[in-house]
Amino acid sequence: MNITIVKNEGKVVLEVEGRLDTSTSPEFEKTVKSCITDATELYLDLKNLEYVSSAGLRIFLMAQKVMMKKGQMVVQNANEIVMEIFEVTGFVDILTIE
Amino acid sequence: MEIIIKIEDNKRILYTEAKVESIPQLTECIETFLDENNVSMKIQMQMNIVVDEIFSNIAKYAFDDISGVAKIVCEYSETNKEIVLVFEDNGKQYNPLEIENPDVSLPVEERTIGGLGLFVVKKIMDSAEYTYKNGYNIFKVIKKIP
Numbered sequence: 353m354n355i356t357i358v359k360n361e362g363k364v365v366l367e368v369e370g371r372l373d374t375s376t377s378p379e380f381e382k383t384v385k386s387c388i389t390d391a392t393e394l395y396l397d398l399k400n401l402e403y404v405s406s407a408g409l410r411i412f413l414m415a416q417k418v419m420m421k422k423g424q425m426v427v428q429n430a431n432e433i434v435m436e437i438f439e440v441t442g443f444v445d446i447l448t449i450e
Numbered sequence: 451m452e453i454i455i456k457i458e459d460n461k462r463i464l465y466t467e468a469k470v471e472s473i474p475q476l477t478e479c480i481e482t483f484l485d486e487n488n489v490s491m492k493i494q495m496q497m498n499i500v501v502d503e504i505f506s507n508i509a510k511y512a513f514d515d516i517s518g519v520a521k522i523v524c525e526y527s528e529t530n531k532e533i534v535l536v537f538e539d540n541g542k543q544y545n546p547l548e549i550e551n552p553d554v555s556l557p558v559e560e561r562t563i564g565g566l567g568l569f570v571v572k573k574i575m576d577s578a579e580y581t582y583k584n585g586y587n588i589f590k591v592i593k594k595i596p
Contacts, residue, residue, distance in 0.1 A: 371498070374506035375473045403495045405502040406567035416558055433495045440573040441566055442554030 355383050362392035362423070369400035372408030381411045388415060392423035399429035404437055416447060426450055451475055460487075461525040468520040468539060470509045477501050480524045480535075487526045489533065493595065496574050497524075497533060503567035504537050504546070504589060512541025512587070532576075533593045538586050545580045546571075546589060 353370035364387045372380060388394055394415060398404075404412075412427070419425035428450045430438065438444045451472045456463035462483045466472040477498045484494045501522070508520050523536040551572075552565040572578055575591040582588070 373502040374470050405499045410563040446558040
């Protein structure tokens with residue numbers, strides 16, 4: 353998994369590439385946590401994310417809970433497989449998806 | 451991580467240490483096998499998710515601190531148009547089907563992640579069956595190919 357971070361004042365964009373599962377989620381969690389401390393807007397660009405398992409969903413949920421208190425989090429460009437996971441788990445209702 | 455791969459006509463039998471670190475190799479083996487059988491990329495990725503959910507549970511909870519081995523069988527049947535995945539371990543007795551489904555309609559503040567992995571498995575797969583036999587947990591899931 354590769355993560356590209358683009359920071360512009362309070363706005364942080366994370367481009368996630370590869371697979372977000374049990375083996376890659378610890379690294380993703382570390383990156384997200386370090387980015388959201390001073391972010392007011394967090395964008396997760398998932399166009400190059402192949403799939404996500406519940407290990408990754410746990411981090412999306414954690415980030416959403418933090419960001420909703422101090423700004424917003426937006427999930428962008430999820431593919432069909434990722435969108436289906438968001439749908440069956442009800443994450444479509446708790447995330448802002450573009 | 452060491453992985454032992456037994457190749458049979460329409461199946462792969464894999465033995466690997468029940469550790470989270472085994473997951474990338476495991477998914478790679480299964481993906482290659484499904485790819486050879488012209489299974490769509492979408493279903494390959496869905497099987498990777500299922501393998502991650504089930505195997506990570508075994509890796510985290512089946513053996514506590516001692517090391518253990520898990521056996522995974524991936525079978526592709528062209529006649530039945532289905533993929534069968536079987537996970538076997540001789541760790542603690544554990545029936546994943548007894549886990550309650552999470553309430554996926556709760557608002558974000560009340561959401562937790564417990565039970566979500568197996569819920570995803572049940573949603574992706576068409577059937578799931580658990581048996582405990584001779585000290586082994588055997589969890590079998592089937593995906594019908596449209």
